Amino acid sequence: MQKILVAAFFLAGCCFLVTPVSAQPIVSATVLDSAAYDTLLDEIVVTGTRSPKILKNSPVITKVFTENEIRKVDVTHIGELLQSELPGIEFIYSMNQQVSLNMQGFGGNSVLFLVDGERIAGETLDNIDYSRLNLDNVERIEIIKGAASSLYGSNAVGGVVNIITKTPVDPLHVNFNSRFASSNEQRHGGSISFNTGRLSSATNVQYASAGELKMKNEGVYSKVYGNRTLNVKERLQYNPGDNFKLTGRAGYFFRERDSQVSSKDRYRSFSGGAKGEYAFHEKSNLELAYSFDQYDKSSYLIEDRLDVRNYSNVQHGLKGLYNYSFDTNNTLTIGGDYLRDYLMSYQFKDNGNYLQYVADVFAQYDWTPVEKLNIIGGLRYDYFSDAGISHVSPKIGLMLKQGRFTFRGSYAGGFRAPTLKEMYMNFDMASVFMIYGNRDLKAESSHNFSLSGEYTKQYYNFLLTGYHNLVDNRITTVWNQELKGMQYTNIDKINITGIDVNASARFPCGIGARLSYTFTRENIQMGQPTLSQTRPHAATARIEYGKTWKNYSFNIALNGRALSKLTANEYTSLTSYEEVEEVTYPGYTIWKLSLMQTFRQGINLIVGIDNLFNYVPAYYYSNSPYTTGATFSAGISVDINKFF
Amino acid sequence: MKPVTLFTQLIMLGVILLSFPACNGILGNIYDEPFAEEKNEFGFIETDKANNSGTVYIDATSYTRWTYIDFHALIVDSLKITEDMREPENWDIAVHRYDAKTNGASVLETGFTGLSTLKTSGEIPKGDYISDEWTTNKIVVDMSGMMDGKLKYAESYYNRELSKWLFVDTSTMPPAYNPSNKVYVIKLKDNTVAAVRLRNFMDTSGIKGYMTIDYIYPFKI
Numbered sequence: 042m043q044k045i046l047v048a049a050f051f052l053a054g055c056c057f058l059v060t061p062v063s064a065q066p067i068v069s070a071t072v073l074d075s076a077a078y079d080t081l082l083d084e085i086v087v088t089g090t091r092s093p094k095i096l097k098n099s100p101v102i103t104k105v106f107t108e109n110e111i112r113k114v115d116v117t118h119i120g121e122l123l124q125s126e127l128p129g130i131e132f133i134y135s136m137n138q139q140v141s142l143n144m145q146g147f148g149g150n151s152v153l154f155l156v157d158g159e160r161i162a163g164e165t166l167d168n169i170d171y172s173r174l175n176l177d178n179v180e181r182i183e184i185i186k187g188a189a190s191s192l193y194g195s196n197a198v199g200g201v202v203n204i205i206t207k208t209p210v211d212p213l214h215v216n217f218n219s220r221f222a223s224s225n226e227q228r229h230g231g232s233i234s235f236n237t238g239r240l241s242s243a244t245n246v247q248y249a250s251a252g253e254l255k256m257k258n259e260g261v262y263s264k265v266y267g268n269r270t271l272n273v274k275e276r277l278q279y280n281p282g283d284n285f286k287l288t289g290r291a292g293y294f295f296r297e298r299d300s301q302v303s304s305k306d307r308y309r310s311f312s313g314g315a316k317g318e319y320a321f322h323e324k325s326n327l328e329l330a331y332s333f334d335q336y337d338k339s340s341y342l343i344e345d346r347l348d349v350r351n352y353s354n355v356q357h358g359l360k361g362l363y364n365y366s367f368d369t370n371n372t373l374t375i376g377g378d379y380l381r382d383y384l385m386s387y388q389f390k391d392n393g394n395y396l397q398y399v400a401d402v403f404a405q406y407d408w409t410p411v412e413k414l415n416i417i418g419g420l421r422y423d424y425f426s427d428a429g430i431s432h433v434s435p436k437i438g439l440m441l442k443q444g445r446f447t448f449r450g451s452y453a454g455g456f457r458a459p460t461l462k463e464m465y466m467n468f469d470m471a472s473v474f475m476i477y478g479n480r481d482l483k484a485e486s487s488h489n490f491s492l493s494g495e496y497t498k499q500y501y502n503f504l505l506t507g508y509h510n511l512v513d514n515r516i517t518t519v520w521n522q523e524l525k526g527m528q529y530t531n532i533d534k535i536n537i538t539g540i541d542v543n544a545s546a547r548f549p550c551g552i553g554a555r556l557s558y559t560f561t562r563e564n565i566q567m568g569q570p571t572l573s574q575t576r577p578h579a580a581t582a583r584i585e586y587g588k589t590w591k592n593y594s595f596n597i598a599l600n601g602r603a604l605s606k607l608t609a610n611e612y613t614s615l616t617s618y619e620e621v622e623e624v625t626y627p628g629y630t631i632w633k634l635s636l637m638q639t640f641r642q643g644i645n646l647i648v649g650i651d652n653l654f655n656y657v658p659a660y661y662y663s664n665s666p667y668t669t670g671a672t673f674s675a676g677i678s679v680d681i682n683k684f685f
Numbered sequence: 686m687k688p689v690t691l692f693t694q695l696i697m698l699g700v701i702l703l704s705f706p707a708c709n710g711i712l713g714n715i716y717d718e719p720f721a722e723e724k725n726e727f728g729f730i731e732t733d734k735a736n737n738s739g740t741v742y743i744d745a746t747s748y749t750r751w752t753y754i755d756f757h758a759l760i761v762d763s764l765k766i767t768e769d770m771r772e773p774e775n776w777d778i779a780v781h782r783y784d785a786k787t788n789g790a791s792v793l794e795t796g797f798t799g800l801s802t803l804k805t806s807g808e809i810p811k812g813d814y815i816s817d818e819w820t821t822n823k824i825v826v827d828m829s830g831m832m833d834g835k836l837k838y839a840e841s842y843y844n845r846e847l848s849k850w851l852f853v854d855t856s857t858m859p860p861a862y863n864p865s866n867k868v869y870v871i872k873l874k875d876n877t878v879a880a881v882r883l884r885n886f887m888d889t890s891g892i893k894g895y896m897t898i899d900y901i902y903p904f905k906i
Contacts, residue, residue, distance in 0.1 A: 137859050262857055302863050304891060311711055335710045340891040347717040347889055355710040383709050394709075471859065472748055472828040525829075615832035 088183040088203040091192050092364050092374055100417045100440040104184040111176050115635050115647050117228050117249050119174040125600050128579035129559035133664040139166045146537040146563040146575045147199025155203045162356040163336025170308055173294050175272045177230050178245040180207040188455025188489035191419040191436035194401050198455035198487045209234035209241040213682050220676030225252030245274045257669050260661020267299040284320040305341040325365040332358040351387035370409040377402040384461040388468040395461045397427035415440040425458045430484050432456045447495040455487040463516055463529040475526035483531050487512045501546045510537040519570040520616045536564040554584045568618050578605035594639045603630040626662050643683030648675045719889040728761040738901045745780045746894030749826050753779045756879050756902035766826055766839050777873055781824055785847040789874035791816045792846040797868040800901050803880055810870055815846035850883040878904040
């Protein structure tokens, strides 16, 4: 049945691509509610160049999720959103049910996540706490694949995900929302924002919880821990003059997991920042920002009623960014960052702490010599005080427009500096083995080559991208016979090659469709400490239909996600990289049906069935979806101010 | 200056000032500190002679040691596991990590979850009291081969009834720790009776293997 549906969607996508173009004009109100999710080519984006640019004119391919699309997908976590729309992204459970990302061969520490351009402190098993990235109060999410260290420095090896917060527009906006799912999940939130012209404020609170979920079959985990999350954010903006803007922000995050009967895992963050933006004149502007982010982990011991902290990462950052446009065809961007990175961890000897400073400068030139051609070049220098590492990251890209075609090609350098954890770890892994840090680590580096062609015609968009990554000195734990334990070590070169295909269409009648496919080949030689764990084929599909009237609108959407099976070689021993066994992880397909209705432009009702065809893994591997079958959800969101 | 302007500037100032916290973090005082004195204090840390009860706190973190508890003399001793190790002359129960053995005693897991309720029941629970058994695959002394399926065991007596006080499910990583919270009645070889309950298996830092055992000895009707 699922195969038939996949085939049907593929055929539907193909039909959209070959159907003659209708001469009927687009009715804007309808188009806004149709499948305008992949062809938002007039959207302003900033992540690819660190200066505002219209999406269709960006030399860097950027995937954008708008607020409206995020609402329609109806998810709580950013991982669910990215997985449902982008093939080749997997959020899986690593040890102790810690969420771990694999984005086409790149792990969580090789994909840089930003909120309004700011880094996020803290990690567990090389991944940030994705629960911090709640999707309330988000204007859009920008995703670029491939290396971007020439603008963003360390960690931007496999891609960048930038979450852009919403700026209040209405004089007053008050929203309350709730969502319940049959898998014992709840989400409740509220926001109040105002804009008086000079002053604007947005306050957002969200609480989400999930009960313990027992799996139906055997597997790596027999249950998923229950958990609850609280996210509070405040953003205040003041414009003393037309060319000057001040922004202050503060945030608090709390998450608790019922991981053991006798103790609970707790995670907190405290964040804040201040930013000033000044436009000297139309041609240039300056941005200066300070940011603070603290991420703590603690264990709540139920018997002793003690909440004992065992991890704290505190980052203070200063940032300067200056853009100068000589004319409409020449833009210079220069900037620099300074970061103070403090880490206390239970994984250091005697719960010790370490400190390092990071400084960088960068420059980028964006040149449009003729209307059809855009060339961009950039260079960045990073310095890490504790490791004593310096790194230069270059980038050159060009975009050529020819009729309805747009071609892009780029070379970009990426790198990831060794973290304090990787340099100083001294951790007894349950008396099984020790894990040691390594002060002699080199930075991971990568060379990313990308070529793409895009075709856009009225209702259709077709994008084909091919890329190749040469990754050197990847940092991972390797058995050290001398130390009789694991140690962080640089490993030999690996290659990651892939193709992304995306076809989408939208029609004035309200029908839209998208089909995305990706092929990834991670080439790691036998004898390396880790072998490929990346599924070669993945696809996502979406078909939807929507209509808008004066006081009512609806959108019904079917989302699908298909992942191929993975046959991987795995070492039979922890201490030797000679003998392997072949392990096959099954492929799977999951579909989600959702219906969103809007009444009087202020009440949103959304109901959905996730895992529509009731897929249940026969065995729950770490990379299986931890589902027990179809789940039903219902949510309501009310904009109170629309009724007064 | 207009009140609105003053208000907005004060708010901005407040937000900016709040954004410049201490170098190594803020709000550290919301967390608890582990009890400092606990780290050095082991043995019979509380005794109530009037009620024949108390608390024993032991360091059972090592895989290569047995910790011996003597309820008669209120003494705790610890010995490294070797082939020619000689056990203490007098002891009642011994603990290795979460494994337990007895000195010729037999044990019953009761339905009571508190020593006081056992005491008020007014009788010594009846049932199948379980004696120790000789084992070759229970007492792990070296975990280092675990990932390759090669654990090293010491041959030893083992009391499977008393060891139920903490069930460690190793089918998941990290293991799931499930204390039974029940009271165990121990008929010692001199025909006296002890009752114990494992109150905690962690210290106040959350490190596992520090056992807090509440007891009644002698338990008389």
